[in-house]
Amino acid sequence: MTALDKKPVLEVTNLTVAIAGGGDRANAIEGVTLSVMPGEIVCVVGESGSGKSVTSQAVMALLPKGQLSIVSGSIKLEGDELTTKSQAQMRAVRGMRAAMVFQEPMTALNPVERCGDQIEEVLEIHTDLDAKGRRARVLDVMRSVHLPDPEQMIDAYPHQLSGGQRQRVMIAMALVLDPALLIADEPTTALDVTTQAQILKLVREMQVRRNTGVLFITHDFGVVSEIADRVVVMQKGRIVEQGTKAEILGAPREAYTRMLIGAVPSLVPPDRAPVAGAVTLETVKLNKTYGARTLFKPAGRVVKAASDVSFQIRRGETLGIVGESGSGKSTVARCIARLVDPTSGRIDLDGVDIARMSERKLRPFRKNVQIVFQDPYRSLNPRRNVGQSIIEGPMNFGLSLDEAMTRARDLMGLVGLSPDALDRFPHQFSGGQRQRIAIARALAMEPVLLIGDEPVSALDVSVQAQVLQLLDAVRKKFDLAVLFITHDLRVAAQICDRIAVMQRGVVVETGRTVDVFANPQHEYTRALFSAAPGQGFGNRIGAGEVQKVPAL
C-alpha cells in the first residue's frame, strides 16, 4: 500500500508539545515523528496519558489554549507546513483538507441542531454552494456513509439517532469535502461491538474509495489488528516503536509493546472447573419495566429493560452477563442490589427473597450485596478521603471506628495499596488504584455477592489485567459469588466461569464460558462473537496470560 513514489499526506517531524506550568512531566509529547501516506491507515496506540490525542490535536491546531503549546518540530500536510500558520489560516485547513472524528458521537454532535445542518455547516464555511447545492451534497454524503433514509434523517436531531448512526453522521461531516487526511480519535470506543465492526468497515471503505490518509487513534489492539496498515506505539509522550502491522503485532521489538499486547485478554477462555458451592443468588423470572401507561399517557412507551431473567450464582463462582448497551445487563445488576425496584419476579439471596422487601426490612441485607462501578473517577466521593469512604459502610452496620479502621487497613493491603494511603483523597490515585479502593470499599461490608458493573472498562489494558487478577483473587479468598457485567468478550472469556448473553432484556443463552465461546447456540451470540475485532489476534498467546502480568 505504501508506494515510495507517493508523497505523504501527513509528516510530523520531531514534534514537542509543552505543558504550561508542567504537570507530572514537562512535555505532553516529545520528539514525535510519524507519517501517513495517501490511502494508508496508521494506528497510534498507547495507554491513557501516552500523548496520542495530544498529537492529533496538535495536527489540527486544536490544542487547548494556554495549557499546551508546540515548542518545536514540524507538521506538514501535503508538504504544507502547519505549525507556522495563524488560527485564521488553520480554519481553512480544518474541515477542508484535514478532518476529525471523535470518540463519543453523542457529545461530539451539537444536541440542539439538526444533523443535516451540522454537515451542511462544513459546506457553508468552505464552499460557495447555494442552499440547494449544499442540500444535495449533504444527502449525497449521507447516502455514501449508508445512513438509512437520508431524506428523513437530514432533519433529525442527534438524540433521535442510534450511536452508530451518530458516528456515521460524524464521519459524513468529516468526509463531505474529501479531506486528504482523516484523524479518527478513538471513533469506536464508545460503541457496541456490532456497531464498532460496521463503523470500522465504513472507515476502511471510505479510505479506499477516496484514497484518504487516516490517522487512527485507539487503545484497542483488536481494532488495530482489524484496520491498521502501520502501527505507532506511544508511551508517556514518546514513540516507543513503529512499523507495519505485521511487524508490531507479530514481532514487537520493545518490551513495552510486548507488555501491551500480552495484556490483551485472549478470546479463548481457559477451561475452568465447574463450581459446586451452595447457590448464593438465584433470580426467578425477574422483570423490570419502565414507563408504564398512565391515565394521562395512555399511549406511553413501555420498555421492558429485563424480562423473565432467571439464573443462579454459586459460592466462589463468577457469572458474567455480556451484551450490548441497552441489553438490560446493568438493569439486572441494579435490581439484584435493589438500587432499582424490580417489577416482578424473585431475587433469592441465600434463600431469602429480597425482591419485594420493604426498605426497612431490606436494610440488614444491604451489606450482603456490594457493587464495584464502572467509572472509578466518579464512584468515589471526591471530598472524602479514602479511609472515610471505606469505613462508612461498616460503621453504619455497627462497627466501631477502631474496628472499621483496622479492617480498612487490612483491606488496603489486600488490594495492593499501602494502608498509609487511607487519609489521601481519590484524586491522588490513578484509575487502577481507585478501582482497587472501590473493591476494598465493597469488601469492607463482607458481602456474599460482589457485583462488578463494567469494573475494568474504563481502565487501560495493562491495568485492566491487574484489576481482573485482583477480582479473581478476592473471589477465591472470600469464596464470593461474583456477578460480572461486561460488554467486553475478551474480559468475559478470561474471568467468568459461566456467562449469560443478554439482548433486549432477555437472556438468550447461558452456559459454561468455554462451551458458549466454543459453540455459541443462539444467533445473536454468534453475531456478537463474530463482530469482536481482531478475531485471531492474541489467541495464540493463550489463556492464563492475564495472570503473568505483575501486580503494582
Next chain:
Amino acid sequence: MFAFIIRRLIATIPVMLVVAVFVFLMLRLTPSDPAAIIAGDNATAEQVADIRGKLGLNEPILTQFFIWGAKTLRGDLGESFFFKKTVAELISDRIEPTLSLSFFTIVLAVLVAVPLGVLAAKKHGSWIDRIVMGFSVLGFSVPVFVVGYSLIYIFASELRWFPTTGYKRLHDGAGNWAYYLILPTLTLSVVYIALIARMTRTSMLEVLSEDYVRTARAKGQIERKVLFRHALRNAAVPIVTVIGLGIALLIGGVVVTESVYSIPGLGRLTVEAVLARDFPVIQAVILMFSFVYVLINLLVDLVYSILDPRIRY
C-alpha cells in the same frame, strides 16, 4: 405542543384559585374594618353600619367569597376606597408606564448582559472577565434607589441630558415617551444585567468545554459562530430561566424606580394603596401579578422546548 399549552392553561386555574382565596382573606383578616376606613374618621356608627351592609360584609364569609369571585371574573374589581374610582379604571390608567418600563428594562438587560457574559466566558480569567464580574457584584449589591438617585444627580442635575423625573404618555409622542424612560430603564436594568451576565458566563463556561464546541472548531468554523451558533444556544436554558425569574421579580424594582422617578405606574399605585389600606386595589394588583407570573412560567417552558429539541412536553 398545543395540547401542552392547553393543559398548562388549565393548570393555572387551581393556582389562581389559591391566590384568590388568600387575596380575599387578606381583607377579612386584617384588624381594621374596611367599612370604617371608607367612612372616614368622623363617621358615626350608623354610617359605618350602612356601608357594611352595602359592601355585603354582614353576609357569611363563604357567600362573600363567591360574590367577590363572580364579580372579579366579570372584570369588576370593585371600587377603590381611596381614589374613589373603579379599580379597573385605575389599573388601566397606570399600566402603560409600568409595561413600558418593564419592557425596556428586560430588553436592555438581555441585549447588554448576554454578550457581556459570552465575552467574559470566552476571555475566561482575563481582565475583561474580571471587569464584567466586578461590575456584576456591584450591580447586585447597590440598592436600586442609590443607582436611581446617582443617575439623576449625574445625568439630570449636573449634565442636564435627561429630565429628573416624570413620564410622558406614548400617544403624546414616542420620542418624548422613550426619552423620559431612559434613566428609569438604566436604573432598573443594572441588577438584571448583573444577574443575567453572571448566569450567561457560568452557563457558557460549562458549554465551552463540551465536545461539540471542539467539533465546530474542527470544522474550521470562525470563533464568533462557534460561540453564538453552537455554544450559546446550548447554554440558553439556564439563561432563559433567570430572565423569566427576573421578569417575575421586576415588580419590586418597579415600585422603587417609579417612586424615585415619580412615574405614575402600577408600582407607585401599589405603594399608595398599601399606605392608604386601599384593599380592593391591593387585591387587584396581587391577582394581576400572580397571573402574569404564571403566564411567564408557561412562556419560559415553551421557550425551553424551542431552544432544546430534546425537551418535549
